Amino acid sequence: MKIPSVEKFSRDLATETVESVRSASVAKVDARSNALKIAFDDLEGARTQAAQIKDYVLDNLPNLLPQLELKCRLNGIEVHWAKNASSARKTILEICKAAAPEGGSIVKAKSMATEEIHLNKHLIKNGYEVVETDLGEYVVQIDDDTPSHIVTPIIHKNRKQVAKSFEREGLGPYTEVPSELAMQARHHLREKFREAKIGISGVNFAVAESGRIVLVENEGNNRLSTTAPDVHIAVMGLEKVLPSETDLPLFLRLLAGSATGQQMTTYIHMISGPRRKDEMDGPKEVHLVILDNGRSKVLNGPYKEILRCIRCGACLNVCPVYRQASGHAYNNVYSGPLGAVLGPALEGVEKLPDLAKASTLCGSCEEVCPVKIPIPRMLLQLREEANRKGLVKEMIPWSMFSVGSTSGFRWRLGLKMLPLAPIAKHPAKSGWEEFKDLPTKEGRDFRKWWNGRS
Amino acid sequence: MGDREAILTNLGKAGKKSRLPLPPAPMPALTYDALWEIFATKLEALGGRIGNLQDLEVILSRPHVLDVESATRLGRKSGGADVWAAEVGVTTVDLAIAETATLMLSTGPGRPRLASLTPTLHVALVPKERIVATMSEAFTQLTDRTTVLITGPSRTADIEGILVRGVHGPGDVLVIPV
Amino acid sequence: MRIRTYARYDAEVSRSASNISQTEPMTTGAPKPKVRLMLTCLCDAFFGEVGIATVRVLEHAGCTVVFDKDQTCCGQPPFNSGDWTAARLAAGHLMRTTLIHKDTVVTPSASCAAMVREGYPMLYTDMAHPEIFELGEYLVQHLKIETWPITAKKMPAKTKVAFHSSCHGRGIGLKGEQRQLLASLPWVELVPFDQGEQCCGFGGAFSANHPSISAGIGMEKLKNILESGADEIVGGDMGCLMQLNGLIKRNKLKIKTRHFSQLLAEGIGE
Structure with missing residues (x-):
């Protein structure tokens, strides 16, 4: 029996890592509920409204995307379309080559879309120095690691590990004080912001009506990456469009509360195009890359609602499996309950067939989701699809179960054989028994008791 | 077929789904003073400060950069230090939003984008009557310029979830109603 | 596929709850509500005492309890594992033995109740949410029992x-x-x-x-x-x-x- 990937990964995880992930997740769940309680009188109504707006967007992309394209162009933003990862990489490299043919530094703000298309490797291979500037992403980069959470990339690391990495990279004297570590990163990355000709970011929201790109962050590295260099390239999944600017306050508040337990994220950067003639700074070119990479396929299938996602990470924080296994266990850019659906939805169940099984189906992901994505329902549907296509070997022979479960006689016969179970050999039994004792029959038998009454 | 056409073909036809109207914006119900009180409480909770013009005397002895509007208001010369070297950036903002202690700042002539970002201290001058209750209300006054909403000092909690201020942007935000 | 959300289902449950309490008042002399027990496979196999306690509790609350001896399992184990063919076979059997009678069905498990209510409409696309109640839900929401009526002479240990x-x-x-x-x-x-x-x-x-x-x-x-x-x-x-x-x-x-x-x-x- 093949051990499922998430289980396999979690077995080798250091206790220290599990504790880092667990304590940070618990704190974030508490912060989330406190913040949203203050922000909304009717949180339920706000979540319903947000889900409904997202559904409207998903149903009207053929109108909204061209509208966004037109309005962006009127604002001086160049719009590019990329049907898949390689097309997106090619487009971005072309923009970079035109802006900085001799290579040089590119500063990057945190972006899941660029992680998804593995952009950094491609640019580095082509002679650019790519510097991640979000504190967590920077640590991930110098450690040659990958983010284990879509909002807090180094949730799996503690301060000692960060301190060692900074010392190794020569950022300054060894210190375990988080504020001193942050200042070392600030000083080191300042020079990168000054010298970089190109800045690359993701997109949190893009407003069709105004042609405005909206970026949300707390540190300021995103603003620096998209303000200081001459060229700004923004990469967005095509589902990130919103119809109107008046939709933004709802989403900004839901995102801030759900992601980091804030009333509002520190910086909301609403970009209406490159520097104008009357301005003294800001990028001279702004490019928007609209990325499909499997999304239009998802849109027309059973996992459509996963595209409502605004990447807040609340489902990761609350998920008991994520807390035990960490984000890396999901073997995918997107982890946790979101990743268990979005990963196979974008890449195909064939590539990640057992990911949907890494869930107790407790439902807490759906309960905290700001856009009410029915994640448990989709996990069940993914499990069904994997089973139907014969992609996973079932531990329990369900055809045998069907024999017993469709006849009262055979069922009762099966129950009579149950006392033999402890001597039987079966992977499901050994799985259960590894950490737990088997259940034993306790007290009276119901059927005997019932029959004895009448 | 180009990527644009390929994507739009894959997306198919737009649905007919209509959308729920957003809840109507509430009528203004608070005085300017009451709004400023809320703003101050929220800002201080975030680690920002409320001040007055006297505070600026000492502050402006440090290397600083001033946008045109603030310079005019203070009777000083605009510009100043190189924006990368300035320790203090003084800007006049478009609006203050009471419910979240947010500043709305748009770009434009005489308004360097980096002045509110590269220094360690951002001083925001806000005309007293330029305060609204909610973000929804503020959004009705958005211009077509690139705009940033600033809520408190720059922060990160990437290392063990511990809050650190001033990681890339200003760790200190001083708001002065004028 | 028609999937209703939990929230909407809630509203319907509370509506049907008020209907039941109107048509079947819990007063002496009124006919005893007839309840069909869904035992659950775990109580069948291991935890007989829970099944027995459930029957005693329902009878103490004034119900007549019926149990279908050919009942097996709701089908949740294969359903959750992705084998919906096996799940449909088990679900079909439960429908034919138990749900078909149109009586109130009560089960000492929210999980099995969830399977029938939310899972079955995923297995059968034209199906409305079947009515089945978890034991505590039935006692409080339908029989309006807020405080458990104690008749034992000796108080159990604290x-x-x-x-x-x-x-x-x-x-x-x-x-x-x-x-x-x-x-x-x-x-x-x-x-x-x-x-x-x-x-x-x-x-x-x-x-x-x-x-x-x-x-x-x-x-x-x-x-x-x-x-x-x-x-x-x-x-x-x-x-x-x-x-x-x-x-x-x-x-x-x-x-x-x-x-x-x-x-x-x-x-x-x-």
Whole structure:
């Protein structure tokens, strides 16, 4: 029996890592509920409204995307379309080559879309120095690691590990004080912001009506990456469009509360195009890359609602499996309950067939989701699809179960054989028994008791 | 077929789904003073400060950069230090939003984008009557310029979830109603 | 596929609840409500006492209980594992033996109730949500029992209870009915514990194919409960309690588990 990937990964995880992930997740769940309680009188109504707006967007992309394209162009933003990862990489490299043919530094703000298309490797291979500037992403980069959470990339690391990495990279004297570590990163990355000709970011929201790109962050590295260099390239999944600017306050508040337990994220950067003639700074070119990479396929299938996602990470924080296994266990850019659906939805169940099984189906992901994505329902549907296509070997022979479960006689016969179970050999039994004792029959038998009454 | 056409073909036809109207914006119900009180409480909770013009005397002895509007208001010369070297950036903002202690700042002539970002201290001058209750209300006054909403000092909690201020942007935000 | 959300389902349940209480008032002389028991496979195989307690509780609440001997399993195990063909076979059998009678069906498991209510409409696209009630939900919402009527002459020994509300209970919109009934027992002291809403880590086949994660989640739960100083863990789903009990025995922890119906049954005189 093949051990499922998430289980396999979690077995080798250091206790220290599990504790880092667990304590940070618990704190974030508490912060989330406190913040949203203050922000909304009717949180339920706000979540319903947000889900409904997202559904409207998903149903009207053929109108909204061209509208966004037109309005962006009127604002001086160049719009590019990329049907898949390689097309997106090619487009971005072309923009970079035109802006900085001799290579040089590119500063990057945190972006899941660029992680998804593995952009950094491609640019580095082509002679650019790519510097991640979000504190967590920077640590991930110098450690040659990958983010284990879509909002807090180094949730799996503690301060000692960060301190060692900074010392190794020569950022300054060894210190375990988080504020001193942050200042070392600030000083080191300042020079990168000054010298970089190109800045690359993701997109949190893009407003069709105004042609405005909206970026949300707390540190300021995103603003620096998209303000200081001459060229700004923004990469967005095509589902990130919103119809109107008046939709933004709802989403900004839901995102801030759900992601980091804030009333509002520190910086909301609403970009209406490159520097104008009357301005003294800001990028001279702004490019928007609209990325499909499997999304239009998802849109027309059973996992459509996963595209409502605004990447807040609340489902990761609350998920008991994520807390035990960490984000890396999901073997995918997107982890946790979101990743268990979005990963196979974008890449195909064939590539990640057992990911949907890494869930107790407790439902807490759906309960905290700001856009009410029915994640448990989709996990069940993914499990069904994997089973139907014969992609996973079932531990329990369900055809045998069907024999017993469709006849009262055979069922009762099966129950009579149950006392033999402890001597039987079966992977499901050994799985259960590894950490737990088997259940034993306790007290009276119901059927005997019932029959004895009448 | 180009990527644009390929994507739009894959997306198919737009649905007919209509959308729920957003809840109507509430009528203004608070005085300017009451709004400023809320703003101050929220800002201080975030680690920002409320001040007055006297505070600026000492502050402006440090290397600083001033946008045109603030310079005019203070009777000083605009510009100043190189924006990368300035320790203090003084800007006049478009609006203050009471419910979240947010500043709305748009770009434009005489308004360097980096002045509110590269220094360690951002001083925001806000005309007293330029305060609204909610973000929804503020959004009705958005211009077509690139705009940033600033809520408190720059922060990160990437290392063990511990809050650190001033990681890339200003760790200190001083708001002065004028 | 037509899927209704839990929230909308809630509204319908409360509507139908008010209808039932109007047509079947719980007054003496009125016909006794007839309740069809869905035993659940776990109670059938291992936890007979819970089935017995459930019948005694329902009868004490004034119901006539019927049990279909050919009943097997609701089909949740294969459903959750992705084998919906096997799940449909089991579901079809439950429908033909039990649901077909149009009586009120009650089960001592929120998980099995969730399977029938929310899972069956995923298996059969043209199906409305079948009516089936979790025991505590039925007692409080339908029979309007707020305080458990105690007839036992001797009061059971005092016990400190850590109440585990199951995830499927939240999923079908339970609002603390089981806890409310437990709180009305004078010998029970409910003790709060940290992370009360957290999952136990069972998840059906998950507990066998992701054993270390499952045990990790369960031990976290037990750690929080043990810190509360409880004598026992009481819940409404034998799946959760079987999981926790397996860990308790393996790690020789000093705490026991019981289904809430067993505590209610203690209050019934002979």
